Each structure stands twice: as C-alpha cells, then as structure tokens.
Amino acid sequence: MAKKKKTTKTKKSEKTEKKKKAVTDNKSVKSRDDFAVVKIKHFQEKVSVGDEIELNRMKGKEGSKLKFDQVLLTHKDGKTVVGKPNVKGAEVEMEIVEHLKGPKLRIKTYKAKSRYRRHVGHRQHLTKLKVTNIKF
Numbered sequence: 001m002a003k004k005k006k007t008t009k010t011k012k013s014e015k016t017e018k019k020k021k022a023v024t025d026n027k028s029v030k031s032r033d034d035f036a037v038v039k040i041k042h043f044q045e046k047v048s049v050g051d052e053i054e055l056n057r058m059k060g061k062e063g064s065k066l067k068f069d070q071v072l073l074t075h076k077d078g079k080t081v082v083g084k085p086n087v088k089g090a091e092v093e094m095e096i097v098e099h100l101k102g103p104k105l106r107i108k109t110y111k112a113k114s115r116y117r118r119h120v121g122h123r124q125h126l127t128k129l130k131v132t133n134i135k136f
Contacts, residue, residue: 039070047131057125068092093133
C-alpha cells in the first residue's frame with residue numbers, strides 16, 4: 001500500500017496567503033487623498049490640504065498667505081495629471097504658520113599632531129507652511 005503524504009502549510013505559503021488577503025482587502029479601501037507636487041524654491045514637495053511643511057526661510061509675516069503656481073503633478077479621485085512642465089490652471093495656497101530655527105548642528109574639525117581643534121555650530125532658519133487649498 002502506498003502511503004499518502006500529509007500536506008502541511010509551510011511558513012512561506014502562509015506568508016503568501018496573508019499577502020494575497022492584504023491585497024484583496026486593499027481594493028475595498030477608497031483611493032488616497034488628493035495631493036499635488038509643487039516646486040518651491042528649487043525643492044519639490046508632495047502636499048495635500050492640511051499638511052504642514054518646513055522649508056528654508058521665506059519672506060513674509062506669520063499669517064500671510066502665499067500662492068504657488070509651479071504645480072508639477074496633481075492627483076484627484078484616482079486621476080493623475082502630469083504637467084509639461086507645469087499643470088495648467090493648478091495652484092497651491094499656503095499660509096505661513098511660523099518662522100523657526102532647525103536643530104543645532106555641531107561641526108568639529110581636528111588635525112592630528114598639531115593640537116588644532118575647531119568647533120562651529122549652525123542652526124538653519126526655517127519657515128513652517130500650512131496648505132490651505134489646492135486648485136486643480
């Protein structure tokens with residue numbers, strides 16, 4: 001008589017089943033929030049309404065509003081629009097929340113056998129911006 005082999009689930013098969021289940025569960029989740037990729041002072045930032053971002057110091061008083069029209073990409077209701085180079089008619093409105101300083105950086109230099117040591121500190125001046133509106 002031939003013996004039947006017992007089939008047991010291995011750890012790998014359990015992991016793949018969990019992944020498959022996770023993928024099918026994600027289909028029921030609604031699409032991500034609307035967002036835009038904006039170019040501000042040579043930096044590209046992915047923002048959505050309500051986000052707060054920190055950038056290098058910008059001119060303006062706290063509470064003043066800024067508009068940026070260099071929108072490189074937009075995503076709304078599952079539709080993505082890529083600009084060539086910018087998306088026409090799109091702009092992002094932001095409000096200056098506060099001006100602040102970044103974390104302190106301590107730069108130390110040392111030269112061997114000459115008793116030369118030098119210590120310099122630096123704190124970057126930053127501006128915190130809050131995204132108030134995105135026009136597509």
